[in-house]
Amino acid sequence: MTTTKPAKTRSLRLTESDGCDILTITETVELRKGPKVTTTHYRCEKLAVRGETAFRLHKLVDADEEATAYDVLLNGLRSECSCPAGIYRGNLAPCKHVAALNKLREHGRI
Numbered sequence: 001m002t003t004t005k006p007a008k009t010r011s012l013r014l015t016e017s018d019g020c021d022i023l024t025i026t027e028t029v030e031l032r033k034g035p036k037v038t039t040t041h042y043r044c045e046k047l048a049v050r051g052e053t054a055f056r057l058h059k060l061v062d063a064d065e066e067a068t069a070y071d072v073l074l075n076g077l078r079s080e081c082s083c084p085a086g087i088y089r090g091n092l093a094p095c096k097h098v099a100a101l102n103k104l105r106e107h108g109r110i
């Protein structure tokens with residue numbers, strides 16, 4: 001028996017609010033019963049790490065959720081993220097934080 005992974009699409013938005021960069025990641029998973037959309041907002045803080053491009057993503061959560069922040073280091077194939085899905089090694093796909101920031105960087109947005 002084979003199972004097919006549901007198709008997942010991801011879109012990004014970078015907006016500014018009170019002088020802060022807000023990164024919005026929207027993921028849509030096509031399930032049999034219909035698309036499931038998950039939207040996550042992060043406040044994007046550039047970290048001063050000498051010679052490196054690093055960011056801290058502060059997840060914006062509801063009052064009853066625990067605040068979370070992830071540190072992302074952009075370094076090509078050796079990019080890293082402190083999220084659970086995060087450490088990018090070899091051929092493994094980068095987590096959504098690394099993927100999102102890399103894409104924004106490609107487009108000169110950050």
Ligand SMILES: [Zn+2]
Pocket residue numbers: 070081082083084085086095096097098
């Ligand atoms: Zn991550």
